[in-house]
Amino acid sequence: MATIRFKENSYNGADNESVLDILLRHQIAIPYGCRAGACQACTLQASPSQIPDDCQQGLSEGQIHQGYFLACQCRPMQSMDINTVNTGAQxxxxxxxxxxxxxxxxxxxxxxxxxxxxxxxxxxxxxxxxxxxxxxxxxxxxxxxxxxxxxxxxxxxxxxxxxxxxxxxxxxxxxxxxGNFVYEQEHASQPLLLIGSGTGIAPLIGIAREAIDYKHEANIHLMALDRTAKHYAMAQLETLKNSAPQCSFQTEQTENAESIISSQFPNLRGQRVYLCGGQDFVQRIRKKCFMLGASPRHIITEEFINFGPQDSN
CATH class of the missing domain: 2.40.30.10 (Translation factors)
Incomplete structure (x- = not known):
């Protein structure tokens, strides 16, 4: 059982607890957001020799060199002496x-x-x-x-x-x-299928606009999914469609996503697929696209984090 030493006090951790879990369980106030390593709100500092290997993803080389780590991802393997960092400078x-x-x-x-x-x-x-x-x-x-x-x-x-x-x-x-969920110009000749659930369509609209601006050569198709077929981004999707002949879109209900993708895109071999939405949705549609022939390296995903019913974004 690892011990966390923080501000001259010691706190014992339980099995598989993260540093963030330990501090919150002991009612220590610390900023945090996603609890998934994305927002970096819970960044703390310790001796590099005390930090496990898998809790510094997304941090800069300079931050890693200074012993910064993500408290929500850090499950200590030994006792740690930790300090707060000045996130205000970032x-x-x-x-x-x-x-x-x-x-x-x-x-x-x-x-x-x-x-x-x-x-x-x-x-x-x-x-x-x-x-x-x-x-x-x-x-x-x-x-x-x-x-x-x-x-x-x-x-x-x-x-x-x-x-x-x-x-x-x-x-x-x-x-x-x-993040690296962006348009890549070297794939200008590859058809793009952009599938987003709810506000997951938002970054895909931006990616499509960049593709058009960079003279993407192949077709660009957006599939906007939501609880109802009436989608909040309809006006932006219409504008996007009218801006380029190779661009098209459709709005559908999320519950029908897999059957619609199977019927409209029975062979995704050679296409580049972008998926964005909740974690369950992205994982499910990724599997469907792979089964329809899309190469794993051509399926680019962004998963929205579930903050839970009391703490949603």
Whole structure:
């Protein structure tokens, strides 16, 4: 059983507990968000010799050299002496320049900041000690703002705050961008099939726009799935379709996804497939696309993190 020493106190861990689990169980206040290693909100510091190998993914070489690690991913193999880090130095101010409801439960937020990003990457948005990850719709070389599509959950801490209280002109904080869920120009001759569930279509719209801007040669087809066939992003999808002859889209109900994909795309050999949505959805559709002939290296995925019913984004 490993012991965590933090701020002159010691805390015993249980089997398979992460450092974050241990601290929270002992009612130690520490920022955290996704609990999946994506948002980096729970970054702490320890001696590099005490840190397991698998809890520094996504951190920079400089951060790793300084002994930074992700508390939610760190299951200590030995006792550790840990310290907080100054995450404020990693945060960038971002001004809200647009806040528009796209339907009754989806919010479009546009943020102006000094940052370079790619459509499809994600940022970590902060409000005090609450952090959430959101995928980017816009492309830095096409728009001067980061655009996010945020599903507003009834008990979502961050999404409810953004929907109810955030105003144009407010300054938020963000970290990033992170992720490699982006368009790759070297595959310009490969047909693209972009499948997104709910706001999972958001980064795919951005990826399609980048592909069109970079003169993608082959067909680009977007499949927007939701609980109903009426999709919140219909207007953007129509605009995208009208912007390029090789671009098309359809909206369907999520529950019919597998049968629709099988009937419309019985042979995915040679296609490049992008999937985005909840973890269960992405894993299920990835398997279906593989069975239909898509090469595993040509299936690019981004899974949204489930924060649970009390803490959704």
């Amino acid at each position: 945060k960038i101010p971002a001004t809200v320049v647009d806040k528009t409801p796209l339907d009754d439960h989806t919010l479009r937020l546009r943020l102006s900041c000094r940052l370079r990003w790619r459509a499809g990457q994600y940022i970590t948005l902060w409000m005090k000690d609450v952090a959430r990850c959101y995928s980017i719709v816009s492309a830095a070389h096409l728009e001067p703002y980061i655009e996010l599509h945020i599903r507003v959950h009834p008990r979502g801490i961050m999404s409810q705050q953004l929907f109810a209280n955030t105003k144009v002109g407010d300054v938020l904080e963000l970290q990033g961008p992170l």
